[in-house]
Amino acid sequence: MKKYIFILLIFSFLNYNDLLGFTSPGEIKPSKASGVAIKNFLDTFEKAFFEEDIDLLGSIISPDITGKEKEDFLAPFENLFSQYNFISFKLDKRKINFGKNDIEVSAKIIQTAEDIGNAINGTQTYDISFKIGRKITANGVIIFSLASYEEKLNTIVIRNEGIRKDSKSSEIKVFSSDSNGASNILSAEVNFLGSKDWIKLENEVTEYIHFIAKKPILLKGLKGSFKAPSLAGIHIINIRTKIIDGKTIIIPHTFRVSDKEIESVETGNADVSFGASAKDKNGTLWFGGDGGGKVFRSDNGETFNEVFNLAECLPAKNLPDNTRIEDIIFDSLNRGHLIFYGREENEKYAREVGGDVVFNAIKENIKCADISLLIDFDNTEYITYLEWKGDEVYPFYRFDNKLKEMLPSPFNRALPADDGSIWLLGSDGGVANFSDSRDGRYNPVFSRRLGSINNISSNTVPTATIDMKGNVWFGTVLGVNRYGINKGKISLFTYVPDRKFDASKLDTLEEYFNEIVSLIQSNKNLSSGLGDINFKETFGIDLVKEDFIWSSAIDNSGRLWFGTLGGGIRVFENGKERKDMHLTKQNGLISNIILSMAVDDNNDIWVGTEQGVSVIKGKGARGQKAKVKIQNFSELDGLGNGPVWDITPDDNGNIWFVTDKGIFKYTLDN
Numbered sequence: 001m002k003k004y005i006f007i008l009l010i011f012s013f014l015n016y017n018d019l020l021g022f023t024s025p026g027e028i029k030p031s032k033a034s035g036v037a038i039k040n041f042l043d044t045f046e047k048a049f050f051e052e053d054i055d056l057l058g059s060i061i062s063p064d065i066t067g068k069e070k071e072d073f074l075a076p077f078e079n080l081f082s083q084y085n086f087i088s089f090k091l092d093k094r095k096i097n098f099g100k101n102d103i104e105v106s107a108k109i110i111q112t113a114e115d116i117g118n119a120i121n122g123t124q125t126y127d128i129s130f131k132i133g134r135k136i137t138a139n140g141v142i143i144f145s146l147a148s149y150e151e152k153l154n155t156i157v158i159r160n161e162g163i164r165k166d167s168k169s170s171e172i173k174v175f176s177s178d179s180n181g182a183s184n185i186l187s188a189e190v191n192f193l194g195s196k197d198w199i200k201l202e203n204e205v206t207e208y209i210h211f212i213a214k215k216p217i218l219l220k221g222l223k224g225s226f227k228a229p230s231l232a233g234i235h236i237i238n239i240r241t242k243i244i245d246g247k248t249i250i251i252p253h254t255f256r257v258s259d260k261e262i263e264s265v266e267t268g269n270a271d272v273s274f275g276a277s278a279k280d281k282n283g284t285l286w287f288g289g290d291g292g293g294k295v296f297r298s299d300n301g302e303t304f305n306e307v308f309n310l311a312e313c314l315p316a317k318n319l320p321d322n323t324r325i326e327d328i329i330f331d332s333l334n335r336g337h338l339i340f341y342g343r344e345e346n347e348k349y350a351r352e353v354g355g356d357v358v359f360n361a362i363k364e365n366i367k368c369a370d371i372s373l374l375i376d377f378d379n380t381e382y383i384t385y386l387e388w389k390g391d392e393v394y395p396f397y398r399f400d401n402k403l404k405e406m407l408p409s410p411f412n413r414a415l416p417a418d419d420g421s422i423w424l425l426g427s428d429g430g431v432a433n434f435s436d437s438r439d440g441r442y443n444p445v446f447s448r449r450l451g452s453i454n455n456i457s458s459n460t461v462p463t464a465t466i467d468m469k470g471n472v473w474f475g476t477v478l479g480v481n482r483y484g485i486n487k488g489k490i491s492l493f494t495y496v497p498d499r500k501f502d503a504s505k506l507d508t509l510e511e512y513f514n515e516i517v518s519l520i521q522s523n524k525n526l527s528s529g530l531g532d533i534n535f536k537e538t539f540g541i542d543l544v545k546e547d548f549i550w551s552s553a554i555d556n557s558g559r560l561w562f563g564t565l566g567g568g569i570r571v572f573e574n575g576k577e578r579k580d581m582h583l584t585k586q587n588g589l590i591s592n593i594i595l596s597m598a599v600d601d602n603n604d605i606w607v608g609t610e611q612g613v614s615v616i617k618g619k620g621a622r623g624q625k626a627k628v629k630i631q632n633f634s635e636l637d638g639l640g641n642g643p644v645w646d647i648t649p650d651d652n653g654n655i656w657f658v659t660d661k662g663i664f665k666y667t668l669d670n
Helices: 002-015 035-048 054-060 067-077 503-521 535-539
Strands: 085-098 102-116 119-136 142-152 155-160 169-177 185-192 199-201 203-209 217-227 233-243 248-258 262-265 274-279 285-289 294-298 305-309 324-330 335-345 349-360 372-382 386-388 397-400 405-408 413-416 422-425 431-434 442-446 463-466 472-476 479-483 490-493 549-554 560-564 569-573 594-599 605-609 613-617 629-633 644-649 654-659 662-667
Touching: 119 248, 155 233, 155 248, 169 185, 169 199, 169 203, 169 233, 185 217, 199 217, 274 654, 274 662, 285 335, 285 654, 324 413, 335 413, 372 405, 397 503, 413 463, 422 463, 463 549, 463 560, 472 549, 472 560, 503 535, 549 594, 560 594, 594 644, 605 644
Parallel strands: 274 324, 274 644
Antiparallel strands: 085 102, 102 119, 119 142, 119 155, 155 169, 169 217, 185 199, 185 233, 203 217, 233 248, 262 662, 274 285, 285 294, 285 324, 294 305, 324 335, 335 349, 349 372, 372 386, 397 405, 413 422, 422 431, 431 442, 463 472, 472 479, 479 490, 549 560, 560 569, 594 605, 605 613, 613 629, 644 654, 654 662
8 A cells, every 4th residue: 555655645746746836846945735736636646546567656756866775765565466456446534734844644545346355346444644754955856755654444344245137136244443453333234326225234244354455354244135236337335334433434335247248168078177279260169278188179169079188199108197288279271289288296206298289170080190299398307317308309498597507498389370380489498480391390499598689588488479561579578579570680679668687687587487477377366576586686677567478469450469467468559569558457457467368350359367358449540549448357257267378259259268267158249
């Protein structure tokens, strides 16, 4: 919470100093703020509360604050990372007093969010008060600092379970605490806006309440039920609460009613965790999962058939039981490529397998005899030595910081090119173009270790897409790289231009990125300081999540969309970034962690995250100012809980979502 207040206060004063009666930095004369100034200040406070980018704070700090002083100033915000999707936010009982050398602010915050604790919808109130000290340096620079901060637990928490359109009623709970965190609720009632009737909550309940900025505390409250609205969308009810000191407080509570438009698809394999999907040139749908690398096919979107299992088709490889299809693509010859990976380990060794299995997608009855192992990755690490059983020529190697040597690195994604070749991605050893129709199977290969000034900026390349001119755009851990197919030159696009990174720390950066991916895969929450690595201390610069590229897509007008791990979505048009189209949770996305992207026939962008799906509509013509509408889908809408690893639109107006919990379908007619 301190992060938001700091960002807001500094931002407000830097932008509204004239309104507050301040003149130029060299002629500052503190004066009392006008009513208009206070209103503008508080309006800015309310709008900027949603700001999540901790780097904004560093960019607006006075240039007089440098070195250790600046690091100390930023320290309280380094480990904050939002976990909530805010529906509504309101400031109440706002007071602000401008003194000669400080500003005192107090307010009651009322906010409603999805996914607070275990609740789908939750409203909570709490009191805040803080004091900002202000001083002027000898050269006339204003410096703001936090003199005091207090966030009181004098609060009310309202929760209701998720409501679907066909629900008849919904349970609601109301808790209240005093400034010491003790329960102090006497009564609670529910009232729909416009209705004269109040529904009394009479059943007592005790739960641990998870406050947004505090540790959970055990509180007593009251619960009851109300009739659920029949219309989908956002609804508001009033909660009237009476507490021990005799006060009666009325708070609006916002909640969402879902249409439940997404349906779970029955594949006959409930134990399979899916990771990939694709559509071939004939419109047939393909899905890949774990359990040895199971592959499913659907010709009509209604029935699903298990075509084969890689572990059974490749017995000589002795694939681990957890072998999983990581990606499915179809090249320009309509051959299917199954990118797979598996790992097994014990006290004696750790073995990794992977590669590319190819098959003819046109054939109706595909059997094990119809598939070929095109690329073979097979590496076993024993205590004292390595055993490589993969291809004699393999392009990807990474530096192991513990062993201090180069080790083979498996790829896990691919991108088809127009000439029948494919680009291999997802390793920690760079990228390579692969073709089985010529002598040089891997050409070109881009790796920062090759020493060329025209090589890729990072060896971790999770995604790529090809623009309408044939240029290949690689998404890396250090931003976007464009490979000009005609000039053969690579250009770098970082979110913060001219941002320099210590090349000697790239191995550590790539390990840091992989740690983020591991947390997402295990469905754990993220923070900006992960594991044993503190980003600022380790790399000497602020974390820019917008450069952690993970997914990509190209729309029907030629715009390039890049999804990041924590920084939302970046968009490029005509070879340049559209900063006005940078989308985050602040713009309505369900999450800033973008795991998958796809474009449907309406040119809408479907975005898969660890919290659900967003669809982006109404982007406007090329070159025009972006106007987008975003709709979100989550578990409440019928989607499985957890990451959405892949998205595939079919030819019949359906959008298919691949998750660890199975396959799900959304029909556009809805």
